[in-house]
Amino acid sequence: MRRHHRSTQKSTGSRLRTALTAVFVRDDGQTTVVECRRCGTTLETTDTTCQTCGCDELARYRLE
Numbered sequence: 001m002r003r004h005h006r007s008t009q010k011s012t013g014s015r016l017r018t019a020l021t022a023v024f025v026r027d028d029g030q031t032t033v034v035e036c037r038r039c040g041t042t043l044e045t046t047d048t049t050c051q052t053c054g055c056d057e058l059a060r061y062r063l064e
Contacts, residue, residue, distance in 0.1 A: 031063040 034043045036050035037057040049056045 033061045033063065035059045035061070 032045050034045050034047065035041065035058065036043060036053060036055050037059050038055040039050060039053045041050055041052045043050060043058065045060075047058070050058070
C-alpha cells in the first residue's frame with residue numbers, strides 16, 4: 001500500500017521565515033529583538049504591549 005505524502009516544506013519554510021523576520025528585524029545594520037519583561041515572550045518590533053500577558057514593559061535589545 002502506497003502512502004501519500006504531502007510536502008509541507010513550502011508552508012513550513014514560509015512560516016519559519018515569517019517568524020524569523022518578526023523576531024530579527026534589520027534597521028541601520030542592527031538587529032532588534034523585543035521581549036516582554038514579565039513573561040519573556042518574543043514580540044514584533046512594532047508591538048507596544050505583550051500579546052501573551054498584556055504587559056507594556058518591553059525590553060529592546062540591539063545586536064550588531
